[in-house]
Amino acid sequence: MSSATHQKLLSAVAAMIFAAGVFALLLPFVSELSSDYAYALESGADSGSEDETGTTFTRVSRDLVTPVVYIYDDNMFTDEYELIYEGVPGTIIRTYEYIGKNTALLIGGETIIEPVSKIVRTGTRRRLSVGVYAHPAKGIVTSTFGYRAVSIGSGNHKGWDISNAKGTPILAADGGTVLLAGVYEDYGGYGELVVIEHDNGDWTLYAHNSEILVEEGAIVAQGDEIAKMGSSGTASGIHLHFEYRPEGGSAANPDILFDAKDFTKE
Numbered sequence: 001m002s003s004a005t006h007q008k009l010l011s012a013v014a015a016m017i018f019a020a021g022v023f024a025l026l027l028p029f030v031s032e033l034s035s036d037y038a039y040a041l042e043s044g045a046d047s048g049s050e051d052e053t054g055t056t057f058t059r060v061s062r063d064l065v066t067p068v069v070y071i072y073d074d075n076m077f078t079d080e081y082e083l084i085y086e087g088v089p090g091t092i093i094r095t096y097e098y099i100g101k102n103t104a105l106l107i108g109g110e111t112i113i114e115p116v117s118k119i120v121r122t123g124t125r126r127r128l129s130v131g132v133y134a135h136p137a138k139g140i141v142t143s144t145f146g147y148r149a150v151s152i153g154s155g156n157h158k159g160w161d162i163s164n165a166k167g168t169p170i171l172a173a174d175g176g177t178v179l180l181a182g183v184y185e186d187y188g189g190y191g192e193l194v195v196i197e198h199d200n201g202d203w204t205l206y207a208h209n210s211e212i213l214v215e216e217g218a219i220v221a222q223g224d225e226i227a228k229m230g231s232s233g234t235a236s237g238i239h240l241h242f243e244y245r246p247e248g249g250s251a252a253n254p255d256i257l258f259d260a261k262d263f264t265k266e
């Protein structure tokens with residue numbers, strides 16, 4: 001357990017103890033409020049009669065709960081939940097007074113076992129990705145993945161080339177965070193490059209742009225225009241060089257995302 005997580009757990013436990021304390025302080029007040037409504041007895045059990053009006057009885061209930069305590073984790077999504085501690089319902093003895101046949105009012109309560117809050121870990125990260133990739137540009141797939149005879153660039157083609165007119169919009173294949181936007185020494189031949197990291201850790205790369213429309217760190221949605229098609233870097237002509245890198249590792253064939261035949265210029 002990291003020290004940050006440990007710290008969070010400690011503060012959660014502190015919050016829990018505090019919540020239980022507040023609840024105990026409020027209990028007489030809560031009981032008083034509750035006495036405004038009548039307690040209808042189930043038929044057969046302890047059925048009262050006119051004669052019993054004014055007498056009291058008690059019920060032991062294991063139904064006291066305190067609010068769920070959430071621990072927030074920056075690496076989890078807002079819709080992810082992990083149960084840390086189940087929590088324990090508190091036990092209370094409630095006292096009722098008959099006010100008529102089969103009808104009693106709650107007149108008091110005594111907590112025997114304090115409730116302990118359920119603890120749940122959840123995230124602060126908003127989901128940015130759809131999870132299914134969309135075409136990054138209109139155009140014709142003029143070069144696919146793998147070894148190829150080339151006069152320019154690498155013999156092992158790490159992506160697809162999608163060709164169209166200069167300035168054709170380059171679109172985020174899925175939502176995510178812009179990791180790179182510009183010209184980078186480590187990506188010499190790529191020219192004006194955009195790299196997006198998606199929610200699942202996968203990267204998509206968009207190279208040879210004529211213009212870049214996003215900045216590093218920007219949040220983009222699927223279909224957002226991130227660049228304009230061009231031939232910057234080491235490019236044989238105007239096209240988008242698109243790469244798919246699962247979990248930011250080595251490039252994989254985009255044919256697991258798209259069918260090249262589905263691409264059209266319009």
Ligand SMILES: [Zn+2]
Nearest residue numbers: 159160161241
């Ligand atoms: Zn290429």
